[in-house]
Amino acid sequence: MKRDTIADYLALQRDPVYANYFRQSGTLPLVLEEKTLRDWSRKHDQPLGLVFDNSPFYLVLRDLVAPPGKPPFAYARVIHTGGKAGAVILPVYRGRAALLRHYRHASRDSVWELPRGFMSPGEPLRGTAARELWEELGADPEKTAFTLLGQVQADSGIIAARAEVYLAELSMAPTERPADPTEGIQRVRWADRAALRDMCAAGEIVDGFTLSALTLWTAAEAR
Numbered sequence: 001m002k003r004d005t006i007a008d009y010l011a012l013q014r015d016p017v018y019a020n021y022f023r024q025s026g027t028l029p030l031v032l033e034e035k036t037l038r039d040w041s042r043k044h045d046q047p048l049g050l051v052f053d054n055s056p057f058y059l060v061l062r063d064l065v066a067p068p069g070k071p072p073f074a075y076a077r078v079i080h081t082g083g084k085a086g087a088v089i090l091p092v093y094r095g096r097a098a099l100l101r102h103y104r105h106a107s108r109d110s111v112w113e114l115p116r117g118f119m120s121p122g123e124p125l126r127g128t129a130a131r132e133l134w135e136e137l138g139a140d141p142e143k144t145a146f147t148l149l150g151q152v153q154a155d156s157g158i159i160a161a162r163a164e165v166y167l168a169e170l171s172m173a174p175t176e177r178p179a180d181p182t183e184g185i186q187r188v189r190w191a192d193r194a195a196l197r198d199m200c201a202a203g204e205i206v207d208g209f210t211l212s213a214l215t216l217w218t219a220a221e222a223r
Contacts, residue, residue: 012059018083020083026068030063030064048074057081061077077158078159085161085162086128090217091115092170093174098189100188102183103185103186136183143170144169148165148166150216152208165216
């Protein structure tokens with residue numbers, strides 16, 4: 001059965017969890033009248049509304065925006081289910097941080113990055129950090145001190161939600177875990193600060209979440 005993307009979109013707008021994403025702005029006002037949305041969609045033969053639902057992870061919206069003095073146009077964005085992007089974890093043991101060599105479908109390439117993951121429904125982000133630390137690194141969250149370093153919005157041009165960044169100070173070495181092909185994790189590297197700086201300078205670390213987390217860590221240490 002074909003979904004009514006505009007009806008789903010208007011229902012989402014009425015949901016208190018997502019109301020913040022429908023705030024009006026004088027710069028890019030949202031068109032929220034059903035008739036106008038349907039007329040524009042038919043005229044231009046383009047979809048509007050909640051065009052893709054990848055729950056429980058994220059939703060893709062295609063809004064109609066009407067800047068003052070200009071004709072309306074469609075503008076896509078990604079919002080995360082529940083309004084939270086998830087958690088990024090910076091695991092540190094004896095002065096070295098853990099990086100994962102991770103194969104990513106979007107780029108069809110392998111990258112060095114910190115553990116991270118989507119929030120499960122109803123899960124606090126501190127719980128997401130603990131779960132992902134165990135699932136991706138094999139570190140016991142019960143023997144780890146977590147500190148919230150801040151938040152990061154990976155791509156403010158298209159992604160709405162922010163992820164929380166946690167420093168995870170391990171009191172014991174993680175359990176050796178075999179590579180998980182379903183996760184795309186290929187290997188783990190422990191790097192001290194000098195090695196991390198060298199990897200960033202050489203372009204070996206390009207993941208936005210990881211670069212942001214390392215910056216937040218440096219800023220926290222400088223305070």
